[in-house]
Amino acid sequence: MHKEHTLTKNQQIIFDLIDKSTEPLKAYSILFNVQKKGIKAPLQVYRALDKLVEIGKIHKIESRNAFIACHNSSCQVAKATAFSICEICEKVTEISSAGLSKYLANFKDKDGMKYSKYNLEFFGLCKKCR
Amino acid sequence: MHKEHTLTKNQQIIFDLIDKSTEPLKAYSILFNVQKKGIKAPLQVYRALDKLVEIGKIHKIESRNAFIACHNSSCQVAKATAFSICEICEKVTEISSAGLSKYLANFKDKDGMKYSKYNLEFFGLCKKCR
DNA sequence: TATATTAATGTTATATTATTACACAGTGTT
């Protein structure tokens, strides 16, 4: 399918933290949590985050400036992402809907412009908060 | 259709600036541009921006931390927004597609969760940059 | 009109998010 990337030390530490988290993590919260592992500076975190986003292992939730691990095999390397966000408890879930991704991947605007990437964020109330 | 909001002085100054701009504006660039009109502090800008977003006169482009005026009568008070963003020249256009907004407004995820709001950002190359 | 209420303002300080710049180390070429 897609090339396996071997993560470097810093990338692996940061990915593991995000991957086992039940909520999106912010960069400085990540920094705080990995300081005991020797990652001391913001830039070390941001560099790992950039790379992890680039290779599709994590996604950035733009409206929250936070990061979650990708659990959606159908999202091609960060090119097509959709999330649902609860406005009360801030729970974020990656949406994997074949219909949705097909619709958006084929969407063309009036100019016939074809897009190479999209990010969609839905907001509402989750089951618990309703 | 929807209630007309009378803008306050600061809101009007900032809206005018954004409205006549051909590109999305960032908060501190706005601040710089309205200092001659007596708006001196970031918070004065952010408060006006928050209100303008709330009443749907402007939208925030989340991936760019920038703001553009709404030119889409069909976007119900900031509840349903879609943009196309050129990754080279950074030109941003609000998309108004009845089909798209209908599709997204009715989209339900597996849990049957109904969303009250969404924001969609498409990325690609505009005509000029292609 | 008086008074209560809400929304907006002005100001200072500070928190949060992200990048620039520079030196160096490891790996795989040619």
Place this chain on the structure above:
DNA sequence: AACACTGTGTAATAATATAACATTAATATA
């Protein structure tokens, strides 16, 4: 060896956003 490429470490700083508090304007209702 010389080169290119990627990642690392560190310090400094830029850019984005909010907290806290005092005051004023606008609106509503008694």
